[in-house]
Amino acid sequence: MTTVLTLPVLLPMLGAAVTVVGSRSAALQRVVGIVVLTAVAVLAAVLLVAADERGPVVAELGGWAAPVGIALVADRLSALLLLVSTLVTLAVLVYAIDQRIADYGRGTASTTFHPMYLMLCAGVSLAYLTGDLFTLFVAFELMLTASYVLITRRTGASRIPAGMTYVTVSLLSSLLFLTAIALVYAATGTVNLADLAERIGTLPGGVQSVLGLMLLVVFGIKAAIVPLHFWLPDSYPNAPGPVAALFAGLLTKVSFYALLRTETLLFSRDKPWTLLLVLAVATMLVGALGALVQNDLNRLLSFLLVSHIGFMLFGLAVFDAAALSGAALYAAHHITVLATLFLVSGLITRRTGTVSLDEMGGLARSSPGLAVLFAIPAMTLAGIPPTAGFVAKLALLQAGAAAGLGPQVVAGVVILASLLTLYALVRVWVRVFWGKPRPPRPDEDPTDEVLVGTARTSMPMYAATAGLVAVSLAIAVFAGPLTVLTGRAGVDLIDRTPYVDAVLGAQEGR
Known part of the structure; x- marks a missing residue:
């Protein structure tokens, strides 16, 4: 099983190497990408079953035991998010291949899309599975380096400022992350998360607060928590459609996972976290209100992405097993629904030739299948019963209602933000799918391999x-078993003992 634990990281890296060597064969690159991600999805499912039945699965790389060596750890939470994330990356890759965005620059020149895509997937897997802070930093750098290439490929003059903003903010957050790791190591002498769980508590309270706030800022930037969110609504809408879907589905949730893992494992709390409750409220409301005034479909979805990060923050802020269980379930649902909505947005743009809501209309008659594909994830994001969004929000609301006055107030904001989300998506529904059909705008670049303003969608x-x-x-259909699974994951996050014992127990005779 420890060998299986390394493969979700190694296979995408090896696949990336193969796609570089075989860069002149588009068919080879496509097959390698699909086969590798399918294998990773199977491995993630195996790890999820093993972690749920036996507890955290640990691999000690190079034969060096933790905390000296690098440990990979799969528990219920990381294995679940790895499985859902891999399914999303597989679907987005199929979409991108068919849209031919993967073949930009094709001809005699090699393409960088497939190697960078697989390296990003390797970084995502490593971020979920790593057991120490420095390897987590390496995982983020793998993801971000690949994302720099993906977001700036085929970039025109209008997209350069947004790409520069994304790169600059990412580099700044990485610098802060490296500084935080250095301070943690200086204070404790270790970067292993399980070891830190035991050593952080021995530090003075002020030092613990500073380290906790630094990690909150680092992951807050990467997860687009208000007021550190300013880069996201300008960056994601300017990325190619599948790339935006991949980023929206994965990158902010990986950052939230890192925040959830570090704050629960390293910093013990016996009451709700007031600062994070305030940030959750601000994130929910600023994102939802920002979405209401957007005419660009992708910017609207980007603001809704920001808003719903606040829902997960709420679960972390309440800081009990039930709330963390709800946050984990919400993260799994959010990975799929935001990626889906961005893919649907790409299909809409392909049909209409525009992202402007004012220039769309009548797609319900000309493309009823597309209307269904939009309606289901839209209802899920808004939390309409009996969707997965409703189940996850209900879990958060129940946890908030039982946690005291502060969380109860924030639970009311969850309902308000959900209503604002519903209103924003109803506006999209009415403008895009009803009203008078509009002729598609012509493609501004007829030589572009991505066809827009045409009904030809394969x-x-x-x-x-x-x-x-x-x-x-499926998340909604299997909400019962998933809720039980995330419930056990929430208990583990609060208890911390199963994780620490799995990583450190062998050499300490526990």
């Missing part, structure tokens, strides 16, 4: 989007 793009819709529906 079935694999629809199938990939429908596959993610099916994953979202």
Whole structure:
């Protein structure tokens, strides 16, 4: 099982190397990407079953025992998010291949899309599975380096400022992260998370607060927590459609996972975290209100992405097993639903030739299948019963209602933000799918391989989007078992003992 634990990281790296060597064969690159991600999804499912039945699975790399060596750890939370994230990356890759964005620059020149895509997937897997802070930093750098290439490929003059903003903010957050790791090591002499769980508590309270706030700022930037969110609504809408879907589905949730893991494992609390409750309220409301005034479909979805990060922050801020269980379930649902909505946005843009809501209309008659593909994730994000979004929000509301006055007030904001989300998505529904049909705008670049303003949308793009819709529906159908699973994960996060014992127990004779 420890060998299986390393493969979700190694296989995408090896696949990236193969796609570089075979860069002249588009078919080879496509097959390698799909096979590798399918294998990683299977491995993630195996790890999830093993972690749920036996507890955290640990691999000590190079034969060096923790805390000296690097440990990979799969517990219920990390394995669940790894499985859902891999399913999303697989669907987005199929979509991108069919849209031919993966073949930008094709001809005799090699393409960088497939190697960078697989390296990003390797970084995501490593971020979920790593057991120490410095390797977590390496994982983020893998993701971000690949994302720099993906977000700036085929970039025109209008997209350069947004790409520069994304790169600059990412580099700044990485610098802060490295500084935080250095301070943690200086104070404790270790960067192993399980070891830190025992050593952080021996530090003076002020030092603990500073380290906790530094990690909150670092991951707050990466997760787009208000007021550190300013970069996201300008960056994601300017990325190519599948890239925006991948980023929206994964990057902010990986950052939230890192925040959830570090804050629960390293910093013990016996009451709700007031600062994070305030940030959760600000994130929910600023994102939802920002979405209401957008006419650009992708910017609207980007603001809703920001808003719903606040829902997960609320679960972390309450800081008990039930709330953390709700946050974990919400993260799994949010990974799928935001990626799906960005893929649907790409299909809409392909049909209409524009992202402006004012220039769309009548798609319900000309493309009823597309209307269904939008309606289901839209209802899920808004939390309409009996979708996965409703189940996850209900878990958060129940936890907030039982946690005291502060969380109860924030629970009311959750309801308000959900209503604002519903209103924003109803506006999209009315403008895009009803009203008078509008002629598609012509493609501004007829030589571009991505066809827009045309009805020619092939079935694999629809199938990939429908596959993610099916994953979202499966989360709702299996909400009972998933809630039980995330409930056990929430207990483990609060207890911390299963994680620490799995990593450190062998050499300490526990």
